[in-house]
Amino acid sequence: MSRLSVHVRDPQSSDGHQGTIPLVLLHAFPLDSRMWEPMLAELGDLPVVTVDAPGFGASPPASQLARSLGCPIAPSLRTYAEAVASALRAEGIERAVVAGLSMGGYTALALAEQHPEMLAGLGLLDTKATADTAQARATRIRMAERVTGALGTRATAPMIDTIVGETTRRERPEVVETVRTWLAAAPPAGVAWAQRAMAGRRDRLATLAGLSIPALVLRGAEDATIGDDDVAAMARQLSDADVVTVPGAGHLSALETPAAVARPLRQLWQRAAAAE
Numbered sequence: 001m002s003r004l005s006v007h008v009r010d011p012q013s014s015d016g017h018q019g020t021i022p023l024v025l026l027h028a029f030p031l032d033s034r035m036w037e038p039m040l041a042e043l044g045d046l047p048v049v050t051v052d053a054p055g056f057g058a059s060p061p062a063s064q065l066a067r068s069l070g071c072p073i074a075p076s077l078r079t080y081a082e083a084v085a086s087a088l089r090a091e092g093i094e095r096a097v098v099a100g101l102s103m104g105g106y107t108a109l110a111l112a113e114q115h116p117e118m119l120a121g122l123g124l125l126d127t128k129a130t131a132d133t134a135q136a137r138a139t140r141i142r143m144a145e146r147v148t149g150a151l152g153t154r155a156t157a158p159m160i161d162t163i164v165g166e167t168t169r170r171e172r173p174e175v176v177e178t179v180r181t182w183l184a185a186a187p188p189a190g191v192a193w194a195q196r197a198m199a200g201r202r203d204r205l206a207t208l209a210g211l212s213i214p215a216l217v218l219r220g221a222e223d224a225t226i227g228d229d230d231v232a233a234m235a236r237q238l239s240d241a242d243v244v245t246v247p248g249a250g251h252l253s254a255l256e257t258p259a260a261v262a263r264p265l266r267q268l269w270q271r272a273a274a275a276e
């Protein structure tokens with residue numbers, strides 16, 4: 001059976017946390033699990049698992065995973081969630097704190113809807129639970145068409161202007177260059193499938209209302225795509241959510257300011273581990 005690429009940080013080295021629930025990190029679009037690397041050092045000895053989304057990093061194409069998981073062939077976040085659930089179970093992980101950034105957050109929300117029993121805690125970073133507007137949907141479909149056409153991954157290049165914050169653009173040019181390189185190397189088929197899946201995603205605010213687990217809702221203060229209203233809408237639904245705004249960070253908060261995002265994530269993990 002084809003399966004997502006999962007990177008498990010050696011639990012043997014996580015002394016004191018052995019046998020406890022892991023923190024699973026789901027990356028943003030159109031990146032892969034490398035985006036978490038700067039933050040891993042900041043998370044110290046927590047048992048962390050990172051996952052490449054279908055069609056990104058070392059993971060098989062989404063259409064192949066959909067077939068192997070018995071999911072509909074049409075692009076959907078539900079397939080991402082099934083693929084994550086199946087890959088975690090293959091690693092012997094039945095329950096975890098799951099945190100996703102932007103597209104990773106959409107996947108975490110779909111996982112919460114489809115497999116709530118797997119979640120011990122939920123981290124929603126620079127993401128939202130509402131569906132796209134008609135205009136946003138049209139923009140995604142346009143990119144899906146362009147990226148698999150003559151333009152190729154040059155179609156993703158303009159994203160650099162919105163996914164990295166002002167402070168990072170001014171003070172952390174190496175981060176901007178890394179993201180630019182990743183955008184240029186994003187796999188066209190994976191990008192197109194993801195855009196179609198995100199365009200079709202539904203409103204999952206009601207899913208949050210049904211959860212009674214520790215949660216974190218976090219946003220980079222300079223995030224140009226997620227607003228305070230998106231954060232407030234999610235926090236209102238959750239029964240036990242910490243809300244954090246990270247100064248000096250944009251949409252890719254965990255990459256831009258890894259230490260400032262690692263702190264509340266570690267606290268989320270501690271709250272969830274204590275409640276297990």
Ligand code: MLT
Nearest residue numbers: 028029101102103104198
């Ligand atoms: C992401 O960072 O994953 C994207 O901004 C998600 C999106 O396009 O909505």
